[in-house]
Amino acid sequence: SVNNQRVPLPRKRKACSFLFCLSSLTLYLDFLPVTAFTHTLKPVCNISHIIPLDGAKTENESFNLVLEFINRNPLISVSYDSFLNISVYYISSSNVSYFAETTAPGFHQQNLKQTEVTVHIPAPESSQLSEMQNTSNPIGLLVNLDFIVGFRCISCKEKRRMTFNVTYYF
Secondary structure, three states: OOOOOOOOOOHHHHHHHHHHHHHHHHHHHHHHHHHHHOOOOOOEEEEEEEEEOOOOOOOEEEEEEEEEEEOOOOOOEEEEEEEEEEEEEEEEOOOEEEEEEEEEEEEEEOOOOEEEEEEEEEEEEHHHHHHHHHHOOEEEEEEEEEEEEEEEOOOOEEEEEEEEEEEEEO
16 A cells, blocks of 8 residues: 555656647637537628619510628538529508519529629519509518528538518618
8 A cells, every 4th residue: 555655657648648638628629619600690681783674665674683692601601502582572652562573593602702693573564563653652672582591511511491581672
């Protein structure tokens, strides 16, 4: 038996314990920021502007809608799979009326990037549009976006269905 005396550890054991603790601490400090920054944030969508198409009034008018998608994730890229389903509603002071509907192709977006997507919107017949503008004061357009988003990072491969309602005021 040992009488309250300290028995020194062999040098190899000290070195192995020190290296194990140091490598564990290093792995933890490397892993902590990766897990903190890979929490998926919902992308943001805004209407940048509307481009009216020049030309004579025809039976079927149309315009281009420029949407701005913002990926707020610092380490995660975003993929807008297949199609973006877009429905446009006309907002007046008294009600909301269906205006047009179309689709746009999906795209891929890198982390912390902004992407502008121009969408061609076929408008209803000009007589219906004139009728809506004459019966009530126009306020703006409500754009409803429906799509599937895939988040891609080292530790995640997640897909979510998202719906955005974006309003554009005249």
